[in-house]
Amino acid sequence: AAIQMRLSRDFQLAVDFSVDPGITMLFGASGSGKTTVLRCLAGLHRPDAGRVAIGDDVLFDADRGINLRPGQRTVGYVFQQLALFPHMTVEQNIHYGLTALDPDTRRARTGAIAASFRIAHLLGRRPADISGGERQRAALARSLVTDPRLLLLDEPLSALDYVAQSRIIEDLRVWNGAKGIPILYVTHAHREVFALGERVIV
Secondary structure, three states: OEEEEEEEOOEEEEEEOOOOOEEEEEEOOOOOOHHHHHHHHHOOOOOOEEEEEEOOEEEEEOOOOEEOOHHHOOEEEEOOOOOOOOOOOHHHHHHHHHOOOOHHHHHHHHHHHHHHOOOHHHOOOOHHHOOHHHHHHHHHHHHHOOOOOEEEEEOOOOOOOHHHHHHHHHHHHHHHHHHOOEEEEEEOOHHHHHHHOOEEEO
């Protein structure tokens, strides 16, 4: 990705990087543009200039006039606030993005991802009735059940203690062992960088 975007009169974001499969930490102080980078990759912001691609597939190219919509990018995004639907069960939250599939396939994929993240026993419960760590797992499962080509994590584990963070990241690593997608994890915490990441972009 090569992204240029003016965020204010005094601050122009300019980054140029690539990430391999596995977990890459995007580390920096608050206000340094980390979330903006994720939003540009996901198609929620349009950079002023630059290019974003996954392999040979171009998602954005300012010079060529290419700018795929978020739903066309096959990118998973877990926000800091998680954004689970409170009126839906965990199961309904997870298979929200699978409406185009037949019911049996939807149930099978939801059950498989829930088992991977150890929340199969919670599928019938609502977000308010489960713990913070379980909500994090549900949000990850919802983003991954669609088989994205890239996963973006915007400080989703910052409210959890170190043990809970480590367990969730380990389950994510195991899941990604079979999928092999790039995962870009935003943080401003040194501890998360050293404990969770395989590579770091500062």
